[in-house]
Amino acid sequence: MEDLFTSHDALAVAELVRSRQVGARELLDATVTRLREANGHLKAITDFYDGDLLERSAAAAGEGPFHGIPFVVKQLMADCAGTPTTVGSRFFSKEPVAVNDSAAVTRLRRAGLVIVGRSNTSEFGLAPTTEPAFGEATVNPWRADLSPGGSSGGSAAVVAARLLPMAHATDGGGSIRIPASLCGLFGLKPSRGRISLAPIGETLAGAGAQLGVSISVRDSAALLDALAGGEPGDPYRAPEAEGSFLDATRRTPGKLRVAFLRKPVGWESMDPALVAAVERTARRLEALGHHVEEATPDYDPVATGMAFGTVMCANTFTNIQVRANGRIPGPGDLEPVTRLYAEQGGKVSAHDYIRAVQTFHRTGRQLGAFFEKFDILLSPTIARPSLPLGAVRMDGSLEQYEEGLAPMVAFTSVCNAAGVPAMSVPLEWTDDGLPIGMHFVARYGAEATLLSLAAQLEQAHPWRDRRPPGVK
Template sequence: MHDLFATHDALAVAGLIKARKLDARELLDHTLRRLRDANEELNAVADLYAGELLERSVAAAGDGPFRGIPYLVKQLMAECAGTPTTLGSRFFAREPVSAADSAAVARMRRAGLVIVGRTNTSEFGLAPTTEPAFGGPTRNPWRLDLSPGGSSGGSAAMVAARVLPMAHATDGGGSIRIPASLCGLFGLKPSRGRISLAPIGETLAGAGVQHCVSISVRDSAALLDATAGAQPGDPYGAPPPAGTFLEAASRPPGRLRIAVMRRPVGGAALEPALVRTIERTAKLLEDLGHHVEEAYPDYDAERLNEAFWRVMCANTWTNLQVRANGRTPGPDDIEPVTRLYAERGRAVTADEYIRAVQTFHRTGRRLGAFFEAYDVLLSTTLAITHLPLGRVRTDRSADEFEKAVAPLTPFTAVCNATGIPAMSLPLDWTDGGLPIGLHFAARYGAEEILYSLAGQLERARPWRDRRPPPVRSKRGHPC
C-alpha cells in the first residue's frame, strides 16, 4: 500500500475499495501517516484532522465515484463544517468554525471523498507562491529550495509527492495552473460559474473559481462531473456539457484548430528553453492530426493588468472588512502587501471598479471572437521554468511584489478575467529534470474540448512515472 498512489489514480483506488480488495479504513490510516511524515518536509498541510472531526468526515462521505479516497481542501474559498477557514492569515486563525460546508465541499463529500485536512495557501491567495507569514513556506518536492507555486501550493506539493492522487485548489489568476506547472501535475481551471461558490455569490468579479490539482486527467474530469452545477440563486452558471467530462477525457478530440503563442500578448519574448518546449508540443499536436499555427488574441494586456489589480485590491479590502466582523487588524496580523492592497482597495471608487469590470468583459468579447477561428490556444503556463523560495515577497513594496508576480501570470490571468476554461499539462521537462507546464485555453464552457485533448496528450506523452524524489520524514524514512 505504501506507494499506491504512484501507480493508481483516485478512481482506480476507489474501484479497489468497492470491489473489497482494499479496506477504506486501512487506506485512510495509512494516508494520514504519510501526510504527517511528508508534512515535516513539505509544510503543505495547515490542519490535519483527527478524533471526532475526522470521524465526522468519514461518516459524511457518500457512495460516489471516489468512495473512501482521502482528500485535502485548501484554506481558501471553501468552508468545511467544524473548522475555521483562515485564508492563510494569522488574523483569521481564531475565527469561529464554519457552521456548514460550502456547496462545493458538500458535493465533494457526496462524491465519496473523505476530507482529512486543510492545505497551506498564501495570505488571501494574493501571491502565486505559498509562503505565508502564518504557517510558513511550503516546499516543492521536486527540489526543496523551490516553491510549489501558489496559491494552491499546499495541495500541489502533497499530490506531486504522491501522498494523495488529487486535492482541492482554487484559481483567481492562475492558482490551479501555476502550481500544477511547477509540480508536474494536471490542473484545469473551469469556466466561470461551472462550480458554485455558494454561499458567497462570486469572487474577484467572477475571476475566482475552484476545482483541483491531480495526477490523472480522468480524476479531474470525474470530480468536475460530481461538483459542477449552479445552486439556486447563483448569479450565473456555465452551460451544461453534452455528456460527462469523464466521457470526454477518453474520447478522441477530432482535428482541432490550435493557435500557438510564443510570447505573452503585449509581453517580452520567452527564454529559449520555453520557446523550444512550445515548439515540441506544437509538433506533437501536428503529429496527432491537429491544425496548428501561430496566432495571438487581440486585447490590451496592459489595461487588463491594471483592471485586474484594481479588482484584486477592492476585493481584498472588502473581504477583510466582511470577515473581520468589526475587528481591526493589528500591525502583525496581516502581511505588508495584504495591508497595502487593502488600503488601495479602500480608495477604489465605484467608477474605477465598474470600469475595471467592463475591461474584463471587453477582453472576454475579444477572446470570444478569437475562439470563433480557433478551438484551443497553446502557450507555456509560466514565463519562467522554476520559482525559488523567497523570489515573491509579501513583506516588500507593492511594486516589487507585482514585478515578481509578472512572469507567473502572463498567460493565466486573462482566462480568469474572461471566465474561460484553461488547463496546465506537464508535457515537458527542463534539462535539470524539473516539470514544465503547457497551457491550453478554450472558449467559455468548452471544458469537454480541453478534457478530450488532455486525455489524448496524456496517452501520447504520459507523465505519471515522472515523479520527484521520495520525500523523507525527519526520522529518515521515505514518505
C-alpha cells in the first residue's frame, strides 16, 4: 500500500479498488497518513480533512472512473463545501466555509475522487511560485532549496513525491504548466470554456482555467472527460470533442506539423541548455514521423504582457472588494505585491480594461492564423532551468516581482490570453537530474491532439520512473 502510487496511476488504483484487490478505506487511511507525515517537510497541503468532514467526503464519492482515489483541491478557483477557500491569503483565512461545491468539485466527486484536503497556492495565484506569507513555502521534492513553481505548487509537490497520482490545479498564466515542468509531471491547461468555472462567470477575462497535474497522460485525459462541459449561463463554452479524451490517448496523432521556438517571442536569446532541450525534442518528434520546422507566431508579446497586467490588477482589486464584503485589509493582511496590484487595479479605467480584453482577442486571432499552418507549437515550458526559493519576490517592489515573473511566463501566458490549450510534458532533464518540461500548444479546442501526442511521447520516452531522490 505504501508505494502503490509509485507503481500505479490513478486509473490503475481505482481498478484495484473496484475489483476489491485494494480496500477503499485502507487506501484512504494509508494515503492520509502518508500525506500528513510528508507535509511536515513539503508544506504542500494547507488543510486536511478529518473527522466528520472526511467521512462526508468519502460518502460523497461516486462510482466513476477514479472510484476511491484520494485527491486534494487547490485553494483557488474552486470551493469545497464545508471548508473555506483562502486563495492563499491571510486576509481570507477566516472566511466562512463554503456552503456548496463549485461545479467542477461536484464533478470531481461524481468521478469517484475522495477529497482529503486543500493544497497550497501563492496569494491570489499571482506568483509562479508557492511561497505565501500566509502559511509556509512549499518545497520541491526534487531539491529542498527549489520551488515547485506555482501557483499550483502544493498540488504538484504531492504528486511529484508520489503521495497522490494526480491533484487539482488551476492556470491563469501558466500555473498548471509551470509546476508540472519544475516537478517532472504532466500538466494540461484546457481551452477557454472547456471546464466550467461556475458559480463564478469567468476569471481574468477568460484567461483562467482548471484541471490538474498527474504522473500519467491518461489520468489527465480521464480527468478532463470527467470535468469537461458547461453549466447554464457560462460565458464561454469550448466546442464539443469528438469522442472521449481518454480515447484520444489510445490512438496515434498522425503526422503533425510542428513549429518550434529557440527563444520566447520578443527575446534575444535563451539559456543554451533549454535551446538544446528543444532541439532534442524536435528531433524526437521527427523520429516519430512528424514534420518539424522552426517558426515563430506573429503577435506582440509586449502588448499582451501589458494587457495581462491590466487584467490581473483589475481582477485583484475587484476580487478583494467582492470577497471582503466591506472589510478593509489591514497593514499585514495582504502581501506587498498583492496590495500594489490591487491599488493599481482600483485605478484601471473602463477604457483601459476593454482595450486589454481586445488585446487578448487580437492575440487569439493571431495565434489562430498561426495554427492554420501548424498543428503544434513547441518550446520549453519556462525560460529558466529551475527556480530557487525566493527568486520571485512578493515582498518587494513591482519591478522585482516582474523581473522574477518574466522568464516563468514567457511561453505560457499567451496561451491564457488566447484561450488555447497547452501542456507541459516531462521529456528533458538538466545535467544534475532536474526535470525540464517541454511545452506544446495547439489550436483552440484541440486538447485531443495534444493528449494523443503526449501519449505517443510517453510511450516512446517514458518518465514515470524518473522520481525525486528519496522517493521509492
